Amino acid sequence: MSQNARLLRVKASFIDDSCVVTYLNGSESLSQPFQLQLGFQSIRESFSSEDVIGQKVAVAIHPQGRSDPHYLHGRVNQLTLQDVSDNGTRGYELSLVPGLWFLSQAGCNRIFENKTAVEIVKEVIKSYGAFCPLELKVSKRYLVREYCVQFNESDLAFVQRLLAEDGINYYFTHSETEHTLVLADAPGGFADTPEGTVVIENRARTGGSEGVAIFEWRRTLRYHPQACEQLDYNQDTPKNFYKQNIPTTSKFSQVPAVNSLQRYGGYNFKDGSNSCHDFEPDYNKLLTAHWMEAMESTHNVAEATSNCTGFRAGARFELDHALASECDKYLLTRVSHQASNSTGGLERYQNRFQCVAAKVPVRPPREQVKRHMPGPQMAKVMSMSASASQGDADPQRMIRVQFPWDSEHNSCKLRVLQGYAGSGWGASFVPREGQEVLVDFINGDPDRPIVVGAMYNKDNQGPKYTATQSGWLTQSGNANEFRFDDKNGAEEVYMKAGKDYNFVVANNETGAVHNDQSLAVSNMRSVDVGADETKTVGANQSLTVGTNQTLTVGANQSNTIASNKTETIAVNFAETVGAAKELTIGGLYQVTVGAAMNETVAAVKAEEVGASRFLVVGQSMSEDVGKDRSLNVGNTSTHTAKKIQISAEDELVITVGKASITMKKDGTITVSGKDIDFKGSGKINVKASKDVIIKGKKVLTN
Template sequence: MGFQSTAETLLSQDVIGQKVSVAIHPQGSSQPHYIHGRVNQLSLRDVTDNGTRDYEVSLVPGFWFLSQAGTNRIFENKSAVEIVEEVIKSYGAFCPIELKVSKQYLQREYCVQFNESDLAFVQRLLAEDGINYYFTHTETDHTLVLADAPGSFADCPEGTVVIEGRARDVGAEGVFIFDWRRTLRYHPQACEQIDYNQDTPKNYYKQHIPTTSKFSQVPTVNCVQRYGGYNFKDGSNSCHDFEPDYNKLLTAHWMESMESGYNMAEGNSNCTGFRSGARFELQHSIASECDKYLLTRISHQATNSTGGLERYQNRFQCVAASVPVRPSREQVKRQMPGPQMAKVMELCSSASSGDADPQRMIRVQFPWDSDHNSCKLRVLQGYAGSGWGASFVPREGQEVLVDFINGDPDRPIVVGAMYNKDNPGPKYTTTQSGWLTQSGNANELRFDDKGGAEEVYLKAGKDWNYVVANNETGAVSNDQSLTVSNMRSMNVGADETKSVGSNQSLTVGGNQTLSVGQNQSNTIASSKTETIAVNFAETVGVAKELTIGGAYQVTVGAAMNETVAAVKAEEVGASRFLVVGKSMSEDIGKDRSLNVGDTSSHSAKKIQISAEDELTIKVGKASLTMKKDGTIILSGKDLTLNGSGKIGVKASKDVIVKGKKVSLN
């Protein structure tokens, strides 16, 4: 806008940002129509002949200043309207706002502004939810109005306007539309949005909305958006679940934004009350053109010279007021230029419950928005299946790398973790690699590839439990050492075979108990030595059999007692020697039988044989019988009594000698 002033110099600090209103007086009315704005540019031109200086200023709505600022930030659990209000109200009086929205808009679980101006961000959110905006003007201010339905728009002061092409040429009094042109444009036949949600991975969410426009011969072309067009349920839902009804509405809004430019009219008029977002009634000689229209774009041209010549006209675009009007979705979401660094702030799964969050999600904080945490983020795993796979969850305070699905700032995912000065890595050498967990007595799996000292190191901070569903096979090429500080238990359900190629040594510090359910067999290829420091007790429930291929020697340092409850049989294949250092006593409860195949010899200083009832010595037909009543019977074929000295025969009664012949010398 140009103007003249007697001031030779106007300072930018006195002009830039100031409110300016332009009054346009309609013909035949004393009530002007205003265009209000703020100055964002001042141009100083030449001094005129009458001593004034020409100036030019550029007027913009306060909304324009949003294009000059931007930030990176996160909004949580707010609708698009709430976010837009928050952003615009931060500009205070520069951009008053009024809501004329008829719908309850979905709260977005997570919404990111990144490398976007505030203006681009706000326009994008409004376009995504199908919300229009326009301005209302007064002499002192202007207001941004958000609108989403036909009832959100007001009528122009002109009401009904007539088309009269000659009115401009003849300077007719009144308001007219001077020319009118309708344009029909082709657009895609349907809009389709396809998206993916990890909470229902078997379903690819799809919404398909066909156009209501009719074309005679056109190819069937659909406008398809994959990933990022859908919105999630609000933050009261613990899962990243889609809202199908709302996303269907968004797809319909997308289709309506394309249909808004399908049947459009444009023209010139001198209607000073025409404003974007206002409606008027058209009176046309062609009946099909007579309708109520909504102004979508307008350009004003006005002059006010010192000579008194005033002229005003505008150029406008409009659509039928009955057609749903949606903003174009050309304002695309800014893609993230690459991965972002972040700090882990929260684990969504408790330490004690593995089922609390099976997706192992976390919340992080980006350095460009330290006031807000992210939504729940999934963590990339090297291996992921249905109830199986890898599970490494970053811990609080850890630095992670966050990437974005399809570059969408609203779809972050953790792809890795890194060390920094505050979080250094394990003190591994350049040849070592592995995993060291975070706990007071950490678990660790470490590999060392140093030449000649290769090692696999596994440490359990507390318990180490493992299960082998079938076989376990191990091979140790050299030595194996196992130290158990407390107890050790092993349970073998069937057989156990152990083979020791050389020596085996077993030391038991306390007691040893061996229990064999059935038989035990020990085979020793050479000698066996068994030393028992104190007592040795052996109990055999039934029989015991001892077979010795060579000699057998038992040495007892003190007494030896042998008790046989039933029969004992002893068989010596060759000679048997029994040496008793002192006395020997035998006590037999019943009979004793001694059978010597050859000679039996007894040698002693004294031999005493005592029998309670009877003693019989028998050799062939000869016998000697002594009874307890004193009777002695000596029987035989020939009896020879030979004495080198005297032979005395003495009886208290008779001595009877009887024979065929008795010889006495």
């Protein structure tokens, strides 16, 4: 056996010329990995997976009359060992796939930040090394994705999804030594087939014929939605409910009233350097247009068979048809190959293909949807937005977290669910670094996570609350706390301010304490009452001031004591009355001064005693009157002393009715009255330095 001079020839490291290809079947489609089955006979009894699986295989198709073959190239992902034939050779079948197929056998849960879809695809494919050579034929600008998640997706599903989202096709080129993955986003990214212009014939041509031809040409026109509409919502512009509507360019005779296909949540954000975190409207309009173009590319599809061995998905050819309306340039979207090497000399190649007009924009179908997150996930808080940990305001209350399935990257900035949220009002609790949080996903989208709660774990066990206690204990150097205790008989509401405690009551405040109240202030206390204050103490009141007490009353003060009042001053007592002072005592009034007592009256002092007044001076008594002094006694005035001394600087006058005694500072004494009697139980001496004059109507002497 020999491969020489056969239609199908194979080249691989584990195959020699004694191996003969018997058949080739398989298909390739635009934006799909190809799958080929290659059968061959060999005198070898067996091959091992170590020798075969993953190896490169090149299949050369040699049409009769052509010196240059056309190649299909792939890698082995399956080997089938068949039975032994009558001629002693054993049959084998190889399954050939592109290197891209191996991405379906692996996958990572990971996060990409601030990269385009093309950059992400390059990064994923690069990790597979030589298995997947890549060529880029992309010409458009693609959005830098702020945040992109691969979760529970194979690498192949992830790559195909990203390319489909951005409307990028892929196909493969083949050579004797390699196959290459090509990314294309415009008609210029597709190459022409080696056949060039192909003629339609009425009968099938085999690979052994001299010319190439297309036969059994037919065209299918399909209905598709008349418009694609994408809707979305963005928290940074909450008044806008985003909508992009792209109508079709296809024409139909009649369409139903409802003919638009809607999807929600397909928008992409501006890149991460944009502070407003808004959508990119122009780009999202383009994505909606790509979605419409993907459906329009299935509207007008031609199908045929041919013997063109150079036909490949992603290649273009020119059609020469008897009908001028069919003559055009077409893009191959699917090619199914069938070829056989017959030991009897009958060799045949044929394919069946689908194509669309090359001028029609072709986009991959939006069948590859994001992996729907099955539920919330645990994550660890890695950082807070801005400098929120130091007290700076963050209107979105955003944090970054790390998921267990991607220890190398943090998430994007996540919003935190609040129990109450409004315009300038609501609740605000932001998880701190190191906390375990529960992250859910809006609409199940892995690219739109949101923090919905926090949990305790072995490292973060929370406050040491009992089974009956609940509340909040914040994280700070001296934490704030608000706690409830529902223990039967010991119910408690406990509040602690780590530093300052401020509260504002816009109108009334009413409180009731049904037992005792205790308030301890370690430093100063200030109470400011703007209007009236009323305080009622049902029993006793005790006030202790450690140092000074100052009481200022802006107007009047009135104190009413129903019974006794006792006031004890350990040292001095000073009382200043700016104007008049009136003291009314209903019963006894007693003043006891332990030492000296000084009384100063700046103007007039009036003292009125309704009954008797007793003044007892234990020792000396001195009275100093700056000007006049008047003493009026309604009845008797009695002065008793061992010695009484009366001194006047100018004149002393004693008057009783018409009788008087006048003493002047010059020594003159005048005794005046009606009758004057001098009586003495002993002697009466009259002595003068000068004359003694006695005048009267009659002077009697004894």
